[in-house]
Amino acid sequence: MHEARASTASAAAALHDVASLGGFFALRVGGTDDGWHPLARSYEAGFTDLAEAVARRHRTSEPRVDVSIAQLGHAARLWSPALACVVLHGIVPDLEGLQRADGGPALRVPRPAGWYADRLDGGPVRALYEQVSGHLSALADGLRVKIAPRLLDGNSASALAGAAHALLALRPAVREPLTDLTNALLDTGRLAGTGVLTGPDLAFHRRSCCLYYRAPNGSKCGDCGLAGRAPPLAPR
Structure with missing residues (x-):
């Protein structure tokens, strides 16, 4: 993919623009290393601190619920900026060097980099999937907690669909390429079979559950697989 490499300026501009969308799209770019650490360190530690933060916030008593919610939030912070960069700027961001804030879930890329989507063999789908799935x-x-792999896959799919739904609301003009890319990703790798988009607003119905309903004040999410049988696949 070397020949498809985007210029540093193009990658930086794309990431800065996407971060301006706010919420889970806010991937920080550059700056000093103070207050940040490599994501690999968090992964090796089992995301324990973020799971514990979930337990305190939601007053849960099941570690697998804490881990699932923490992983779902992290997946959203990966998928949202990556998906938006491709759809809005035609750049697949390079997420290999991601860092995490010492005191929370925020993410940062020290040096902006990526690939021009239209120069990648076969398009951006595989490259985008690999960038995010590698982290997950x-x-x-x-x-450190046993949790069903397909539950985690469902969380990833839910985060992807949630990112697409949010991006569509913010930039409705990109509906067609956004829908096509999201559907293609949901047919790729471990995302295949996790759920379906159910309408033009890119609502999603997953075939698993993130377990949030098991928190004391939790409930079944709008895309929850426990809410009923998945409806037919939306037109592509």
Whole structure:
């Protein structure tokens, strides 16, 4: 993919623009290293601190619930900026060097980099999937709590669909390429079979559950697989 490398300026501009969307799209770029650490360290530690933060916030008593919610939030912080960079700027961001804030879940890329989507063999789908799934696989490998792999895959799919839904609301003009890319990703690798988009607003119905309903004040999410049978696949 070397010949498809985007210029540093182009990658930086794309990431800065996407971060301005706010919320889970806010991937920070550059700055000093103070207050940040390599994500690999968090993965090796089993994401324990973020799971414990979930337990305190939601007053849960099941470690697997804490881990699932923490992983779902992390997946959203990966998928949101990555998906938006491709759809809005035609750049697949390089997420290999990601760092995490010492005191929370915020993410930062020290040096902006990426690939021009239209120069990648076969398009951006595989490259984008690999950038995000590589992180989620490393997270899963380090977990200290036993949790069903397909539950984690469902969380990833839910985060992807949530990112697409949010981006569509912010930039409705990109509906067609956004829908096509999201559907293609949901047919790729471990995302295949996790759920389906159910309408033009990119709502999603997953085939698993993130376990949030098991928190004392939790409930079933809008895309929860426990809420009923998945509806037919939306037109592509």
